[in-house]
Amino acid sequence: MKGWKIENRVNEYSELTVLRELDVLVVGGGSAGVAAATTCGRNGLKTALIEKYGFCGGAAVAGMSGTICGMYLASEDPSKEPEQVVFGFTEEFRRKLKEKGGVTEPQRYGRTFTVTHDPLMWREAADELLMDANVEIFYHTAVIGVVMDGEEYKGVVVESNAGQSVILAKRIIDASGDAAVVARAGGEYFFGDNGVIQNPTMFFRMGGIDMDTYLDYYGEDTICPPEVTAKILEVNASGEYSLPRHKIWIFPTTRPGEIMVNATRLAGQDGRVLNVIDPVDFTEAEVFGRKQVRDYARFLKNFVPGCEKSYVVDTGVEVGIRQTRSIEGVEKLSNEDVVTCRKREDSICRSPWPIELHSGTKPKLHWILEDWYDVPYNTLIPRVGENIIVAGRCLSAEHEALASARVTAQTFEYGHAAGQACVLSLKKNKSLRELKGQEVRARMIAAGSRI
Numbered sequence: 001m002k003g004w005k006i007e008n009r010v011n012e013y014s015e016l017t018v019l020r021e022l023d024v025l026v027v028g029g030g031s032a033g034v035a036a037a038t039t040c041g042r043n044g045l046k047t048a049l050i051e052k053y054g055f056c057g058g059a060a061v062a063g064m065s066g067t068i069c070g071m072y073l074a075s076e077d078p079s080k081e082p083e084q085v086v087f088g089f090t091e092e093f094r095r096k097l098k099e100k101g102g103v104t105e106p107q108r109y110g111r112t113f114t115v116t117h118d119p120l121m122w123r124e125a126a127d128e129l130l131m132d133a134n135v136e137i138f139y140h141t142a143v144i145g146v147v148m149d150g151e152e153y154k155g156v157v158v159e160s161n162a163g164q165s166v167i168l169a170k171r172i173i174d175a176s177g178d179a180a181v182v183a184r185a186g187g188e189y190f191f192g193d194n195g196v197i198q199n200p201t202m203f204f205r206m207g208g209i210d211m212d213t214y215l216d217y218y219g220e221d222t223i224c225p226p227e228v229t230a231k232i233l234e235v236n237a238s239g240e241y242s243l244p245r246h247k248i249w250i251f252p253t254t255r256p257g258e259i260m261v262n263a264t265r266l267a268g269q270d271g272r273v274l275n276v277i278d279p280v281d282f283t284e285a286e287v288f289g290r291k292q293v294r295d296y297a298r299f300l301k302n303f304v305p306g307c308e309k310s311y312v313v314d315t316g317v318e319v320g321i322r323q324t325r326s327i328e329g330v331e332k333l334s335n336e337d338v339v340t341c342r343k344r345e346d347s348i349c350r351s352p353w354p355i356e357l358h359s360g361t362k363p364k365l366h367w368i369l370e371d372w373y374d375v376p377y378n379t380l381i382p383r384v385g386e387n388i389i390v391a392g393r394c395l396s397a398e399h400e401a402l403a404s405a406r407v408t409a410q411t412f413e414y415g416h417a418a419g420q421a422c423v424l425s426l427k428k429n430k431s432l433r434e435l436k437g438q439e440v441r442a443r444m445i446a447a448g449s450r451i
């Protein structure tokens with residue numbers, strides 16, 4: 001395969017202590033990683049999860065993307081009630097949040113619905129699920145290398161305050177969002193559309209909102225009304241503001257008088273598209289993201305009724321990252337699969353979410369109406385390499401397809417699928433690539449998924 005090389009590195013780390021020998025190691029504690037590790041642990045596998053932060057949640061919590069999108073059908077009919085079509089681990093997590101008072105009822109988002117969650121409760125829900133499933137969690141621990149034997153993934157090298165060590169595992173689930181394991185093993189990946197990826201966004205929350213006045217003006221739809229866009233254009237023209245995104249989204253949260261704002265659009269100061277895999281770009285996104293938050297907050301305070309006494313509560317722990325590396329999988333979800341709502345026997349997840357492409361001044365939305373497309377199992381399997389499966393937003397998908405397939409309801413279910421695949425693979429003594437999507441899907445359905 002062109003450009004492909006996995007070096008034999010089984011002895012490269014022989015000086016390091018072996019910290020654990022596991023059935024399954026999950027790298028990354030975002031939505032996909034939590035679902036994957038919980039599934040493996042629950043099925044009796046000796047499982048650990050590694051996360052570089054001190055909490056789970058990834059883009060949904062550290063990046064504060066803050067809603068579970070992708071559960072409900074979209075429709076042209078504004079009177080249609082929310083119709084949920086994605087269940088399984090997604091629904092289990094939503095219910096867990098609900099018990100804690102950490103998630104809203106469905107909120108309108110254009111032609112569909114979403115729910116907004118509390119990022120602190122998200123962390124606690126994940127801790128509980130993982131601990132109940134006997135998953136060993138290593139927070140503040142990062143994967144920095146991979147132990148390979150030819151094409152076989154044998155383990156990873158981790159670094160924490162204690163130094164470096166090795167964790168060996170029979171199966172590895174790369175749920176890092178960035179394909180951190182596959183990339184470090186020399187595996188194949190690509191970035192978006194010939195290197196162009198979606199822009200990052202710095203989320204923020206604002207308190208002190210007079211909700212009745214605010215909702216009277218803004219309306220129930222979390223996508224801003226045309227008056228807000230017109231006002232943004234007007235104030236930009238005055239030169240007093242620099243608000244690069246003209247269509248913004250605001251979600252009332254579970255806390256009284258609080259909103260969560262998805263408004264900023266971050267590009268390099270020289271106009272280049274930022275790729276946060278590069279620490280220079282990542283830093284620029286953080287610094288200018290915080291600055292842009294202040295501009296949008298000032299705009300809301302001055303021009304949106306109900307926000308007069310508002311203040312910034314917080315920003316994301318990190319800038320929200322929509323897209324970095326996608327693996328070259330055995331199969332790639334295509335843009336056409338999405339727009340034609342292709343159904344598959346080997347599907348491991350439905351997605352009714354629109355293509356929500358963030359580039360330019362207005363995010364592009366391509367709606368999927370009263371339907372969904374299926375995501376096949378083999379989008380999680382790298383073309384080369386054994387004992388490895390990915391889960392989450394680094395699955396193999398074309399640029400616009402990923403702009404739909406990356407949202408949280410789906411990433412939970414990709415994690416669920418990767419977990420069930422590891423259970424099956426170890427039980428049947430088969431490689432992950434030998435498994436049929438149909439077998440994985442059957443286990444998922446037995447565990448509550450609807451596919």
Ligand SMILES: Cc1cc2nc3c(=O)[nH]c(=O)nc-3n(C[C@H](O)[C@H](O)[C@H](O)COP(=O)(O)OP(=O)(O)OC[C@H]3O[C@@H](n4cnc5c(N)ncnc54)[C@H](O)[C@@H]3O)c2cc1C
Nearest residue numbers: 028030031032052058059065069143177320321392393408
């Ligand atoms: C700005 C923005 C807005 C969004 N809006 C929405 C929305 O409204 N609704 C919605 O449903 N979805 C939204 N999304 C998408 C959604 O949040 C993410 O796609 C989804 O959460 C990704 O989940 P994941 O588990 O695949 O990856 P991530 O959430 O990225 O999790 C990966 C985890 O791996 C960890 N990690 C990475 N590398 C390493 C390493 N080397 N060692 C150890 N740990 C590592 C990370 O710290 C992280 O916790 C949005 C995303 C962004 C960025």
